[in-house]
Amino acid sequence: MPRIHVGDRVLEVPEGTSLLAAFQGNGVPVATSCGGVATCGLCRVTVVQGRENLTGLVDGELTHLGSIAKVVGLRLACQAKLTGAGDVKVDVPPLEDVAARKARKAERLRAQRPGSGGSSGGGVGSGRR
Ligand code: FES
Secondary structure (H helix, E strand, O other): OOEEEEOOEEEEOOOOOEHHHHHHHOOOOOOOOOOOOOOOOOOEEEEEEOHHHEOOOOHHHHHHHOOHHHHHOEEEOOOOEEOOOOOEEEEOOOHHHHHHHHHHHHHHHHHHOOOOOOOOOOOOOOOOO
16 A cells, blocks of 8 residues: 655555545645645645656646646645555645745735736836836
């Protein structure tokens, strides 16, 4: 049975199990708001070892993670499934990091709105000409 090394824990789960299902079934906190259908992008993890023991990247992952995912081992935990060939080692970001990332993104989007006074190059009412 394949094993997932996460933090100081080792999870044994059946082949074909997604990382998200393995984490949720074993009390490892992982952010999610879409329930595992690759739309929220919150379940991002880093596969430190054993990438070859997971199913390949799917289009939905590349949308959220960008092409850098292949280089640094980023995956959406809901889409990466154990192939059964061996173990994987995964870093899961603390939930606070995910909340902070979302807050930074929301702030960046607010600053880009026209008239917000942000750095978008001057929208209506920005006083710039
Ligand atoms: S749980 Fe939403 S993208 Fe993976």
